[in-house]
Amino acid sequence: MTSALAVQVGYLARRSAVRTLRQPAGVVFPLLFPVLLLAVNAGGLRAETKLPGFPTDSFLAFALAVPFIQGGLFATGNAGIDIAKDVQTGFLNRLALTPMRGIALILGEIGGVMALAVVQALFYLCIGLVFGVRLASGVGGAFVLLLLAALIALGFATFGAFAALRTGSTEAVNGIFPVFFVFLFISSMNIPRDLMSVTWFRWFATINPVSYLIEAVRSLVIVGWDAEALVLGFGCAILIIVAGFALSVAALRERMSRT
Amino acid sequence: MQAPDNSIEVEGLVREFKKGPRAVDGIDLHVDPGEIYGFLGPNGAGKSTTVLMLTTLLPPTAGTARVAGFDVVREGPKVRKAIGAALQEAALDPLLTGREHLRLQMAMHGIGGDERRRRADELLERVGLTDAADRKVKGYSGGMKRRLDLALALVHRPRVLFLDEPTTGLDPQSRAALWEEVERLARDEGVTVFLTTQYLEEADVLAARVGIIDQGRIVAEGTPEELKAEFSSSTIEALPANVEEKGAVASVLERFGARTTGFSPGTVAVQLASSDGRLTEIVRALDAEGLRIAHLQIHEPTLDDVFLAKTGRHLEGAESEDAEADPELVAT
Numbered sequence: 268m269t270s271a272l273a274v275q276v277g278y279l280a281r282r283s284a285v286r287t288l289r290q291p292a293g294v295v296f297p298l299l300f301p302v303l304l305l306a307v308n309a310g311g312l313r314a315e316t317k318l319p320g321f322p323t324d325s326f327l328a329f330a331l332a333v334p335f336i337q338g339g340l341f342a343t344g345n346a347g348i349d350i351a352k353d354v355q356t357g358f359l360n361r362l363a364l365t366p367m368r369g370i371a372l373i374l375g376e377i378g379g380v381m382a383l384a385v386v387q388a389l390f391y392l393c394i395g396l397v398f399g400v401r402l403a404s405g406v407g408g409a410f411v412l413l414l415l416a417a418l419i420a421l422g423f424a425t426f427g428a429f430a431a432l433r434t435g436s437t438e439a440v441n442g443i444f445p446v447f448f449v450f451l452f453i454s455s456m457n458i459p460r461d462l463m464s465v466t467w468f469r470w471f472a473t474i475n476p477v478s479y480l481i482e483a484v485r486s487l488v489i490v491g492w493d494a495e496a497l498v499l500g501f502g503c504a505i506l507i508i509v510a511g512f513a514l515s516v517a518a519l520r521e522r523m524s525r526t
Numbered sequence: 527m528q529a530p531d532n533s534i535e536v537e538g539l540v541r542e543f544k545k546g547p548r549a550v551d552g553i554d555l556h557v558d559p560g561e562i563y564g565f566l567g568p569n570g571a572g573k574s575t576t577v578l579m580l581t582t583l584l585p586p587t588a589g590t591a592r593v594a595g596f597d598v599v600r601e602g603p604k605v606r607k608a609i610g611a612a613l614q615e616a617a618l619d620p621l622l623t624g625r626e627h628l629r630l631q632m633a634m635h636g637i638g639g640d641e642r643r644r645r646a647d648e649l650l651e652r653v654g655l656t657d658a659a660d661r662k663v664k665g666y667s668g669g670m671k672r673r674l675d676l677a678l679a680l681v682h683r684p685r686v687l688f689l690d691e692p693t694t695g696l697d698p699q700s701r702a703a704l705w706e707e708v709e710r711l712a713r714d715e716g717v718t719v720f721l722t723t724q725y726l727e728e729a730d731v732l733a734a735r736v737g738i739i740d741q742g743r744i745v746a747e748g749t750p751e752e753l754k755a756e757f758s759s760s761t762i763e764a765l766p767a768n769v770e771e772k773g774a775v776a777s778v779l780e781r782f783g784a785r786t787t788g789f790s791p792g793t794v795a796v797q798l799a800s801s802d803g804r805l806t807e808i809v810r811a812l813d814a815e816g817l818r819i820a821h822l823q824i825h826e827p828t829l830d831d832v833f834l835a836k837t838g839r840h841l842e843g844a845e846s847e848d849a850e851a852d853p854e855l856v857a858t
Contacts, residue, residue: 278630361678
């Protein structure tokens with residue numbers, strides 16, 4: 268990355284983070300909502316641990332992976348809505364009049380979102396530790412987990428950026444948010460895939476990349492160092508990033524039709 | 527060393543939108559270095575689309591344009607380096623402060639750290655926002671936002687400045703302050719200013735030359751004085767002391783021009799065929815007929831009269847049915 272591009276990305280990332288921090292709702296909900304859902308699930312689905320073959324006797328440890336994915340999904344909204352607002356208000360035009368490279372806008376925006384995602388991940392991890400979860404992969408696993416959480420947020424954020432650049436509409440970005448949540452619910456979020464008895468659900472969960480993201484995070488919490496789960500998880504995260512980034516760059520090129 | 531070219535040259539510029547008419551329909555214009563050029567027209571006339579093309583944000587469908595010596599299609603990055611622009615809406619981030627906006631803009635322009643701080647302070651002072659510099663923009667008034675917008679357009683010391691309806695919605699005091707700064711930029715720094723407006727007074731006061739655009743075409747161009755002299759003449763309005771003498775007053779005044787309407791009820795108004803020295807003759811003619819006048823007033827021609835003469839419509843309230851470039855649609 269050239270130094271000019273680095274400065275541009277740095278300033279835009281800083282702007283993204285500052286914007287988010289100055290909107291308390293943008294920080295509080297992504298922190299609290301996944302934790303509330305974790306509490307509800309951990310209380311209501313505790314009996315699942317009695318199923319033969321269930322990988323742990325703590326449902327909280329099993330379900331702790333889910334907030335990391337939900338936090339990543341909030342990144343979709345944060346990145347997308349910020350970019351869509353820039354399109355709607357003409358701020359993108361202002362930036363387009365400078366020598367800013369288009370890619371700096373995407374990198375900067377999602378850079379700020381990633382910073383928030385790491386803070387979120389740290390918060391979920393602390394909540395888990397406070398309530399008795401112990402990471403089977405140890406301290407090293409915690410760092411890997413934070414890295415994976417940041418990559419997951421990055422991946423989802425690129426899709427938010429794509430939706431915003433393609434449509435220029437905050438409503439459209441808000442519209443894709445529930446779609447991503449459907450992917451979360453049709454995954455191994457609440458039960459291991461090999462224990463799913465409904466065939467079509469297991470099939471969907473198996474082709475759903477979100478399952479592999481969850482299972483990679485989960486493996487660090489309850490298994491330890493599971494190479495297969497980590498390769499699949501990091502692989503899916505990277506594929507999502509590559510696909511989302513390519514789509515975003517194409518959409519930006521079309522929108523920034525400056526000569 | 528050759529002096530930098532700060533001019534604007536436009537030939538046959540056209541912009542068509544899908545399923546729409548020509549928003550800009552083959553305009554030609556020339557703006558001299560250091561000149562303030564007023565681009566006057568009603569909403570939807572093609573002013574903003576022209577600015578978007580000249581600032582490289584929208585590729586033209588046909589025609590050529592050179593800004594600061596560079597072709598807007600082939601040399602976009604060079605054009606952007608030479609120009610500053612405050613587009614129609616003050617595109618600001620409500621969650622950032624004025625100072626943060628300036629620093630961000632300067633970082634995008636590659637202006638270094640120390641210079642960034644110094645220039646931000648200088649510009650904030652120049653536009654009168656020093657005290658509000660560290661407040662979030664969402665708390666700014668419309669006038670403050672416009673002044674910040676102008677400061678942002680100036681961060682990299684542009685040679686050509688585009689201002690798209692910079693005073694729309696501003697109170698008279700804020701408008702006057704902005705006019706003063708624009709005049710200063712042209713006078714003291716030699717900045718070429720291309721200013722679009724739908725306010726007659728703004729074009730009249732600020733612009734050395736005015737181009738009047740309607741439905742994508744330039745219908746008149748020249749200095750405000752030239753245009754008014756060429757396309758319109760003064761109007762005399764008389765209020766008879768005795769209402770019953772209104773007909774007699776009208777017949778005397780009609781010797782000097784054509785009857786016109788749109789003035790106060792009870793008065794007689796005539797657009798003079800020629801303005802030179804007619805007032806004395808008119809007063810003598812009225813006196814000769816023994817007609818007493820309670821109030822007599824000469825109205826100088828305005829740019830609205832010019833617009834009326836060229837389009838058959840008044841500028842204020844005239845709105846083209848043809849949609850102009852949607853800033854979001856072209857975003858970019």
